[in-house]
Amino acid sequence: MGVTIGHIFDLTVKKYPHREALYDVRKNKRLTYKEWQDEVDALANAFLAAGVKKGDLISTYLFNTGELATAYFACAKIGAVFNPINFRLTSEETAFILEDAQPKIVLFEEATQPVIASIENRFPHISFWFIDERTPAFAQNYYDKKALAPSAPVSIEVNETDLYAIMYTSGTTGRPKGVMHSHRDMAEQSLLCITATGITSKDRGLITAPMFHCAELHCAFLPRVHAGASSVVLHQFNPRKVLQLIESEKISILFAAPTMWNMMLQENLSEYDVSSLRLGLYGAAPMAPALVRTCREKLGADLVQAYGMTEMGPAITFLSNDDQIRKAGSAGQAALNHDIRIVKPNEEGPSEPDDILPPYEPGEIIVQGPCMMKGYYKREEAAQKALYKGWYHSGDIGYLDEDGFLYVKDRVDDMIISGGENIYPREVEDTLYEHEGVLDAAVIGEPHDRWGESVTAIVVKKNDALTEEELDEFCKSSSRLANFKRPRRYVFVDVLPRNASGKVLKFQLRKELETIYSDRY
Numbered sequence: 001m002g003v004t005i006g007h008i009f010d011l012t013v014k015k016y017p018h019r020e021a022l023y024d025v026r027k028n029k030r031l032t033y034k035e036w037q038d039e040v041d042a043l044a045n046a047f048l049a050a051g052v053k054k055g056d057l058i059s060t061y062l063f064n065t066g067e068l069a070t071a072y073f074a075c076a077k078i079g080a081v082f083n084p085i086n087f088r089l090t091s092e093e094t095a096f097i098l099e100d101a102q103p104k105i106v107l108f109e110e111a112t113q114p115v116i117a118s119i120e121n122r123f124p125h126i127s128f129w130f131i132d133e134r135t136p137a138f139a140q141n142y143y144d145k146k147a148l149a150p151s152a153p154v155s156i157e158v159n160e161t162d163l164y165a166i167m168y169t170s171g172t173t174g175r176p177k178g179v180m181h182s183h184r185d186m187a188e189q190s191l192l193c194i195t196a197t198g199i200t201s202k203d204r205g206l207i208t209a210p211m212f213h214c215a216e217l218h219c220a221f222l223p224r225v226h227a228g229a230s231s232v233v234l235h236q237f238n239p240r241k242v243l244q245l246i247e248s249e250k251i252s253i254l255f256a257a258p259t260m261w262n263m264m265l266q267e268n269l270s271e272y273d274v275s276s277l278r279l280g281l282y283g284a285a286p287m288a289p290a291l292v293r294t295c296r297e298k299l300g301a302d303l304v305q306a307y308g309m310t311e312m313g314p315a316i317t318f319l320s321n322d323d324q325i326r327k328a329g330s331a332g333q334a335a336l337n338h339d340i341r342i343v344k345p346n347e348e349g350p351s352e353p354d355d356i357l358p359p360y361e362p363g364e365i366i367v368q369g370p371c372m373m374k375g376y377y378k379r380e381e382a383a384q385k386a387l388y389k390g391w392y393h394s395g396d397i398g399y400l401d402e403d404g405f406l407y408v409k410d411r412v413d414d415m416i417i418s419g420g421e422n423i424y425p426r427e428v429e430d431t432l433y434e435h436e437g438v439l440d441a442a443v444i445g446e447p448h449d450r451w452g453e454s455v456t457a458i459v460v461k462k463n464d465a466l467t468e469e470e471l472d473e474f475c476k477s478s479s480r481l482a483n484f485k486r487p488r489r490y491v492f493v494d495v496l497p498r499n500a501s502g503k504v505l506k507f508q509l510r511k512e513l514e515t516i517y518s519d520r521y
Helices: 005-015 033-049 066-078 091-101 110-122 142-147 183-197 214-227 239-248 258-265 289-299 380-386 425-433 468-477 506-520
Strands: 020-024 029-032 057-061 081-084 105-108 127-130 163-168 178-182 204-207 230-233 253-255 279-283 302-308 315-319 339-343 363-368 392-400 406-411 416-418 421-423 438-448 452-461 489-492
Touching: 005 033, 005 066, 005 183, 005 214, 020 033, 020 066, 029 033, 033 066, 033 142, 057 066, 057 091, 057 110, 066 081, 066 105, 066 230, 091 110, 091 163, 091 178, 105 110, 110 127, 127 142, 163 183, 178 183, 183 214, 183 302, 183 315, 204 214, 204 239, 214 230, 214 253, 214 279, 239 258, 258 279, 258 289, 258 438, 289 302, 289 425, 339 392, 380 392, 406 425, 416 438, 416 452, 421 425, 425 438, 425 452, 425 468, 438 506, 452 506, 468 489
Parallel strands: 020 230, 057 081, 057 105, 081 163, 105 127, 204 230, 204 253, 253 279, 279 302, 452 489
Antiparallel strands: 020 029, 163 178, 302 315, 339 363, 363 392, 392 406, 416 421, 438 452
16 A cells, blocks of 8 residues: 555544544534544545545536635545646636546535536536535536545555546646645655654645645645645635734744745734734745745745645745755755756757756756656647656756755746747746835736847836836846846736646736737837
8 A cells, every 4th residue: 555645634633533523614613533523434435435436536616615725635535536627717627627637526526616517517427416515407406416425444545656636737838737746745745844844733724725736736836735734724825814823822933935924014914913823834936035025024924935736736946945045046055855957948848967066056846756756647749748758857947056955047938039049937926025115026928020029027016106217227226137138128917817726827827918908009
């Protein structure tokens, strides 16, 4: 059998049966580990009674809920493949995943019902289970199903090499791909996250980032259960509610994307007691050095950054609290048992793993480690390219310094080439974040007749007083930004389009910018 997700859960229950394991804020429901185990076993039996077999997919189309957390371990116990779907997707995007994944059961809720209702008739082979009241006619009630099932432990043999989950990529550049991970992959990921963050059974963690995303699921939630800590489930992110819960629930550890930390810092922090917060974990997108400093000063918590990608579980590096200032701007060093190389990008195909670049020279980030995906679901050719010669080719550009710290510059696809010079948008974005009037920023390249591309900054203001002229003067005076990297155009918007992990959807931003200017002229 080896190490499986279900086995990890049962071992924790055995050690801490009476400790509070889960508090679902939306339903005001608290469970000890033993009570939660009974619910997990009942749901596992309900899945079996519904005809689910080992290897079948079960999808969740849910916000953060106790039901999603319970389904996660119920799937693991019976060898079903867990498939959490991004609740922010449109009906057609959701339909694409359901068609691709072909799940037996889909769990959904009141908040996601409109999308499911608009496409359910296209999937007569799928059983839709509703987790709230007023179950729609096309669905079955989750609680009714679970109530009819025994809570006795299931006896299905699950092996550590079995497929545990299919996690669809965030689709920052197009159609998402289903990333396949085994039980062993995530056991390894959980252990390295526990090591990097120092999670113990005494911690209380707040789930506020989306649980369908591997950053929250694998770097925060699973490690807490693995260590015997408690989890408080917030249905969806709200900065004030997060601060209230840190105070009332004595939250000690929290994962959030940089944009979420930024939103919390805009609140009146003097109204909240956040002294219980010992660790802030961030990742999924880089945090500007200015935001790191403000976060540490105002919240008083240590910070640890994780960088990675769905294909690797996700974490491949960690930047410790002690290195936040000394190595500001870095993504950290390679995670436990991981090897990272910077290699020369190859425009004609996958980069060669042995074409290694010296320190400080930017190239493609490739990585090996025990959490590497098994492949892409139904996309063998894409998987072979991504896993060329046994290394995962990230498509991210970065460099290593002389101490082995990784600095992520940008995506290969997002690099701007202007007048023959390579410009990495993150450098420009970090400079913009230093301005006190900038709330959010993204930089892209726009076609230019003379230079090939020109630098355009899309900015969310903190106040209406900020002008293009003021920002331009700020960039001109910056000692960090060469003149050729300075934005030639500034566009102010209300909000930047981001995916669930906090990454700016630059392909969508380019389309929106084209629309803005075509409408204007």
